[in-house]
Amino acid sequence: MSTLDRARCTVRAHPLALDASVAAGVLVCMVAGSFVDPRGDNGAVWGVRSPAPLSLLLITVGAVALVFRRSAPLTVLAVTGTVSVVECVTGDPRAPVAMSAVVALYTVASTTDRATTWRAGLLTMTVLTGAAMLSGPLPWYAQENIAILAWTGIGATAGDAVRSRRAVVQAMRERAERAERTREEEARRRVAEERLRIARDLHDVVAHHIALVNVQAGVAAHVMDKRPDQAKEALAHVREASRSALNELRATVGLLRQSGDPEAPTEPAPGLDRLDELAGTFRSAGLRVEVARADQGTTLPAAVGLAAYRIIQEALTNVQKHAGPEARAEVSVVRVGPNVEITVLDDGRADDPPDPVAGGGHGLLGMRERVTALRGTLTTGPRYGGGFRVHAILPVKTRSAATGQPGETV
Structure with missing residues (x-):
């Protein structure tokens, strides 16, 4: 087993640990983003700012909620969406709390059906973008507001794509398993039919000749003392019947011992x-x-x-x-x-x-x-x-x- 396969097995065995790791990564990104000012002083492209305590609190709440994103995706989306709306309305300067809502929306899209994804995605996109444009401290056309619209759409689309791929892979796996089961059942059926055919042919060959041998042997035993010429004739018939039985058995066994199906039998049926x-x-x-x-x-x-x-x-x-x-x-x-x-x-x-x-x-x-x-x-x-x-x-x-x-x- 390769290192990647072992890592996948470990992740599947401990999904909560993976979610905690993702939440920690999102927390680091949001905290780091909260200290960056895209409009620096003195003409600088980037600057440094000090985030408000409320922003750090909202960042922490959003990141902690992501730990439970697999077990309760819609609830986590509601929590992260709420803290993102609060940040959009009150934060100045704003911290990137909406990142937690984007990750939660991705989880909803990747774990639920397409109809739920459409409803949750449109609602999240509308509420966050509307709150930022209408109630936020920046102009409605600010790039930060447009970024919220773009990132929520990307999160929903990416999650839906992942869910679709999983469904396709699962369908392919199920078809492969059904095909394998069908092949095995067909093989078992063919083996059973072949065994039945062999048993039927052997019975027909053996029963006929052995019955003749039995009758002629009885006749020979009955007339052995009184009519030896008739006993000799009966024994000749026994020999002929036994020879015919051996020839047919030899032909049947010869066909069975061939590795593949013969193109034509060795003698006509x-x-x-x-x-x-x-x-x-x-x-x-x-x-x-x-x-x-x-x-x-x-x-x-x-x-x-x-x-x-x-x-x-x-x-x-x-x-x-x-x-x-x-x-x-x-x-x-x-x-x-x-x-x-x-x-x-x-x-x-x-x-x-x-x-x-x-x-x-x-x-x-x-x-x-x-x-x-x-x-x-x-x-x-x-x-x-x-x-x-x-x-x-x-x-x-x-x-x-x-x-x-x-x-x-x-």
Whole structure:
């Protein structure tokens, strides 16, 4: 911390001491001015005079009042203005008592609003100048009377300028603080959204493949002794599912470890073009899956295609985990106007639906978050007579596609 900063901190910590120092300085100036005669004898420009005791008393009262100028600015202005009027009327030769009124007027202007400054400044200027011109011992046009008018105006103007500068600095500081808070809040929001996105992607990747591994491992354990060829086939599916899970996890972690956002992913994000491959992995795990598409070859934006793929993946994973070994799933993809509708139905047990609240995971919540992020709608629930239904409506044109960005066409 520099010497100037330490001095400012000291002044802010002891404002009364600063005011006392200012009052002492004004007192010295007024006392020194009271001994100076601007009209010297024998043609001299300056002379020496002896001030009247009343003038010295008024000087002292005005200087002492300035000690309290911050705590009661208007009261101090009234006191110093009164002693200045008394000096203007009775003093001969006059002492510069009006200096205390000028300092008090400056304090009022720098600590109050502009309307108060205008009222107090005009009143002080009028009263002091009028008293000096009309009741003083000098002619009304004397330079001392004009000086009172000038100095009171300067005091009010300087104080108003200081107050305006303080207001501007304070407004700039508040804007900077708001901007800093906004940046911090935006950073926290982005971190939370990124964490949610990572958690959702990892859940979709891991849950799907681990569910397949679990099913195939159970099949292998069940038929190991009686049908080793079928057990070998199930273990091969386990190896394939685990390899796919590791590859997707490796790709996700690789993106996370990059220092900045990649210009393009290392491999295309999965979309509906891989729907048949996805359905095949579930068929190899023993789930009967039928796929029907009526989307007329629509090319979806990457975000919409990925969301559709993950929704179908999670829905089929839930069917595999909750619907029972004899369940059958139906997947349909239909283009309806500006939207694409995804429907996944199953005819499994109605008494065991996926329930994230009851500890069944975050699959349905992840689906809803993906759909909401694209401004779509999602409906999930049990079917009448048994089974479960997942229905998602996704807009084909995202907001970025509507603005004409490349890669987001229909």
